[in-house]
Amino acid sequence: MKPPNKANTAGIGRNWAPPVIWFGPAVLLLLAVTLYPTAVVIWLSLSRTRYYDVIGWAGLGNYASVLTxxxxxxxxxxxxxxxxxxxxxxxxxxxxxxxxxxxxxxxxxxxxxxxxxxxxxxxxxxxxxxxxxxxxxxxxxxxxxxxxxxxxxxxxxxxxxxxxxxxxxxxxxxxxxxxxxxxxxxxxxxxxxxxxxxxxxxxxxxxxxxxxxxxxxxxxxxxxxxxxxxxxxxxxxxxxxxxxxxxxxxxxxxxxxxxxxxxxxxxxxxxxxxxxxxxxxxxxxxxxxxxxxxxxx
Amino acid sequence: MSRKKDVNLSRRSVVAGLAAAGSATGLALRRSFAQSGAEVSYNSFLDPANANDPRSAAQTRMIEAFEKANPGIRIKVVVDPSGANGIRAARTKTDSPDVIRVANFQQPEFAATGSILPLDDLVVRDKMDVNDWLIPLEQTKVNGKLWGLQQDYRIPILVYHKSLFDQAQVTTPPRTYDEVGALGAKLTKGNNIAYAIPIGVAGGIGGAQALVEFILSSILAGNTGAFFAPDGRNIGFSDERLLLAATTIRDLFGKYKASTPVTLQFGINELQDALRTGIVASASFGLYRYKGLERQVPNHDLAWAAAPSVEPADKHTVYGFQLSINANSPRKDASWEFVKYMTSPAAQILAARGGEVVARASAYNDPYFASPEAADQKGWKELVQQRGRMVTYSVIQSTFNQIAGEALQRMILRSGTPETVVTEIKTRYAEALAKA
CATH class of the missing domain: 1.10.3720.10 (MetI-like)
Incomplete structure (x- = not known):
């Protein structure tokens, strides 16, 4: 097995860096304003709540109750x-x-x-x-x-x-x-x-x-x-x-x-x-x- | 070597000492600022920028007077016309706003969130006068605790067009719903409505707020009964009272035609528009909108009287606004100072000039109340004292309003019976409460 070529590895590193730097903040922002709220709503739909506090786990019981x-x-x-x-x-x-x-x-x-x-x-x-x-x-x-x-x-x-x-x-x-x-x-x-x-x-x-x-x-x-x-x-x-x-x-x-x-x-x-x-x-x-x-x- | 080490330790000690001293000073300054340099955010539906509303101007004057007397505390008004920000803050347990203006009918919900500070101990500690109120402070408690200090009171009044009553030869405003019924034959013609019963979902907080506020709560609670249980959960009124309310409303629509199904769409705003245009000859309405409405109606044609009731001189439910302190606020002391001032006789005299029926009894000794412009307020104050009573509302009051409104709408639109209204309201409320 050949040892990894240092130059190649550095090249890969350099190739990965710019997209991460350029798109990272945008992706993070997207996650924060879309995926995170969506995940919270999914979590709430599976929980029992009191106002905005989760007070227990309901699982699919909420779905059964609403859909019927x-x-x-x-x-x-x-x-x-x-x-x-x-x-x-x-x-x-x-x-x-x-x-x-x-x-x-x-x-x-x-x-x-x-x-x-x-x-x-x-x-x-x-x-x-x-x-x-x-x-x-x-x-x-x-x-x-x-x-x-x-x-x-x-x-x-x-x-x-x-x-x-x-x-x-x-x-x-x-x-x-x-x-x-x-x-x-x-x-x-x-x-x-x-x-x-x-x-x-x-x-x-x-x-x-x-x-x-x-x-x-x-x-x-x-x-x-x-x-x-x-x-x-x-x-x-x-x-x-x-x-x-x-x-x-x-x-x-x-x-x-x-x-x-x-x-x-x-x-x-x-x-x-x-x-x-x-x-x-x-x-x-x-x-x-x-x-x-x-x-x- | 040993000496050098000692010197090093000494330096460390000095640095550590300085850091600790700095921290302590910072903390002390922070605490000091919290008390003397605090900015208290005040959640109110009155917009200081609204130059047309005398209540806003009065609020601004009160805040200016408070800041002058308490130079270390600044007040920032958070304008919240619908009250949504206040309740959202309570539900999410945020630390701001510090002081919230809460209607009595919302107080059980606020109290249930656990985000409002009980004020009983503070009232005792500061030896506040608990007797200097139009309605005893005891009546404003929810579940045995004082969650806010009362600023003002509101009682339903009958608003009517004098010219329309004159044309129909109605010499005295109706005192009972039977007398309101008699208006139907005289004043309901074409598009015109003798006495509007607003059962619409628009306007106010939640559906059918106008119906519950102006008519339903008074009939249901009666002269001595409860509206809801002290904890704001179970229904406190009897089936007989609910049946009486449903029968009265059905008869005013069907038998007497005093109201027409058009008013099933009316919320507070629609009712105000209809009173302004004269399509509606009379209605039970909020005194807080009377002055503005009176100015919009030409020839001083609008007048007010005590709202009709089942029997003459029955009691009416009174509510108003309380100032409550956010339990999660880091500025509780400064907030309490503000609340105390805003409900003090000195501030209430300023509030009265904005047209409010202020809560402090001694404020009515001010010379302003001898002036002609205060005549209506004096009349309303007497009405509050003679016929007003405060009741406990539900922790899900807006849901109750919605349920009651829909049940009564169904009765009118689909020829239901008062008995079905009783069953529907009780069943649906119990279901909603179980989910709550």
């Missing part, structure tokens, strides 16, 4: 309806706006700025604005409904429609994001393809199906995944609009975690729901990475 409770499945239902309902509106709406802006010959820039406006507003402002619009006593929407002979009802106070209205408001706020992403993707469609399909006598739907769709499907998918992660962790809009009510019909996983973290003495059930959100978001994140990997090659 009716309120958790109510939250799951709300979260999934909120997620899918919002996506069902924003994706077609954003795509439609992007297509419309692309085909406009004049005024597209001004309209794009106007359509972007909701996305630039803070969620608290959006919430207050819609709270006024949907006020059943003096809101413009209820006033308009009354003036055409419709009964507005309780709007956000009605357990039957509150979640639907929350979805509408969320979609209004977030569809510009889809529009921007779709506009960018549409820039990548070669103009010759439009000409070719026009020569072949293809109409709007053929253009959409055979030219546009193959160029935007991955971007649309990754946009949907990014939005899904955001919807699952969104709190402010719900807090301002409904506070999770009426009768808990607009309370989602993340909202419940937020409320319970301040209200409960034992925060381990909230930690369990946090882990559920984390797992779902990790799966969505992995799917997102695969899709964006396809986009970037």
């Amino acid at each position: 409770s009716t309120p958790f499945w109510d939250l799951t239902f709300n979260s999934l309806v909120y997620l899918t309902g919002s996506l069902a509106i924003v994706l077609p709406l954003g795509l439609f706006c992007a297509l419309a802006l692309q085909t406009m010959k004049r005024g597209a820039s001004s309209l794009r700025v106007l359509l972007l406006l909701p996305w630039t507003l803070s969620m608290a402002v959006v919430g207050c604005f819609w709270l006024w619009l949907l006020n059943p006593s003096y809101g413009p929407i209820s006033y308009g409904m009354k003036s055409v002979g419709l009964t507005p009802g309780l709007m956000l106070g009605d357990p039957g429609v509150a979640l639907l209205l929350l979805i509408v408001v969320t979609a209004w706020w977030s569809f510009p994001y889809v529009m921007v992403m779709m506009s960018a993707a549409l820039q990548g469609v070669p103009g010759e393809l439009y000409e070719a399909i026009e020569i072949d006598g293809g109409g709007f739907w053929s253009r959409l199906r055979h030219v546009v769709w193959p160029h935007i499907d991955t971007t649309l998918g990754s946009t949907a995944l990014a939005l899904s992660i955001m919807y699952l962790t969104l709190i402010t809009l719900i807090l301002v609009l409904t506070g999770g009510g009426p009768l808990g019909t607009t309370s989602t996983w993340s909202f419940e975690v937020f409320v319970d973290a301040f209200r409960s003495i034992d925060i381990s059930p909230s930690a369990v729901i946090s882990i559920v959100v984390l797992i779902v978001n990790l799966l969505l994140g992995l799917a997102y990475l695969r899709l964006t990997g396809r986009v970037s090659g």
Whole structure:
């Protein structure tokens, strides 16, 4: 066996040093602000707590207790309806706006700025604005409904429609994001393809199906995944609009975690729901990475 | 050789001696600073920068007066509008803020964290006057201990629009819920609501804070009963009182139509907006917002009276704010000096000019209370004395509020019965308490 070459060893040492020096602090910071809190939440989800103190080990008992409770499945239902309902509106709406802006010959820039406006507003402002619009006593929407002979009802106070209205408001706020992403993707469609399909006598739907769709499907998918992660962790809009009510019909996983973290003495059930959100978001994140990997090659 | 060694040892001794002396001096200085050069952080919802709030201005004047009298202690205000910072600090057992302004309905939760210092011994040690308070200090205790000194009191009042009452020929403000019911036929029309019952989750601390604060706690506790047990855990009110409260609220919505389901969304802020715009003709409300609201309503149309109750002149629950000391604070002595001053008659006279119903009885001898601008405060002070009583709240009060609000919302929206409200509140509270 040959003795190790001193020069080579020193070379390896020198090669290792710069990355450690350059990236070490960043990695440490990343560990401190992401992995450490995540580890603490996992630890809390397996413990019994009193305020923020761990007072005992619960193991998977917390998971069993939370995952078999009716309120958790109510939250799951709300979260999934909120997620899918919002996506069902924003994706077609954003795509439609992007297509419309692309085909406009004049005024597209001004309209794009106007359509972007909701996305630039803070969620608290959006919430207050819609709270006024949907006020059943003096809101413009209820006033308009009354003036055409419709009964507005309780709007956000009605357990039957509150979640639907929350979805509408969320979609209004977030569809510009889809529009921007779709506009960018549409820039990548070669103009010759439009000409070719026009020569072949293809109409709007053929253009959409055979030219546009193959160029935007991955971007649309990754946009949907990014939005899904955001919807699952969104709190402010719900807090301002409904506070999770009426009768808990607009309370989602993340909202419940937020409320319970301040209200409960034992925060381990909230930690369990946090882990559920984390797992779902990790799966969505992995799917997102695969899709964006396809986009970037 | 031996001599040199001696010299060396002597040097060491000198160095060691100097180090020890330095340490001792440092410690002494540190202790001295802790007492005389301390900076006490004070967690308060009043922002010193808010020039529009007279209570903030009064708070600033009080702090200035304290710092002048105690040059070694500086006060740093930590603005905490929602109270979240205070409770988070207590839960995490941090050493700051040193002094926390705690509402009576939150005090059991603060006490349960073990992060608040009991003040009983300090009150005895410094021979504080325990009789100079509008409501005896004894009533402000939680589980037999004094966790803070009372700064002020709040009692629900009936706020109403004079013009709307005049138009409906209502000559006297309603004193009982039956009389409130009679307003329904006269004042609830279209969008207008005779008497709003706020059962919404928004505003205040936790859901349905307005409902519990203005209406529910008084009915549940009654004139002599408990709201919660002394330790703040088990329910102290009877099933009969809860049934009475649920029936009263159901009737005001359904039978009398004094309130409409629109108010199921109302928290404190929404109720204030509705009173300001005149959509709501009357409501039980917080006196602490009355002055601001009165200024926003044109033609001096707003007036107040004692809040309605089940029987005329029933008692109402009173709460206020106490100054508590963080048990983990390294500046307890300086904090105690600050708390003592802020609740002293001298400071309370300044606080009164901010519009508060101050806690010290002797403060009301000040000439300010003979002036016209203090007329409302004097009226509220008499209301507190005549009809106010303090009760013990729950260690999970915001959870209780949420449960009660949802149960009553369900009753109104889904045509439930008062009996189901009783069952739901008791069952869900017991479950929540078991987890706690």
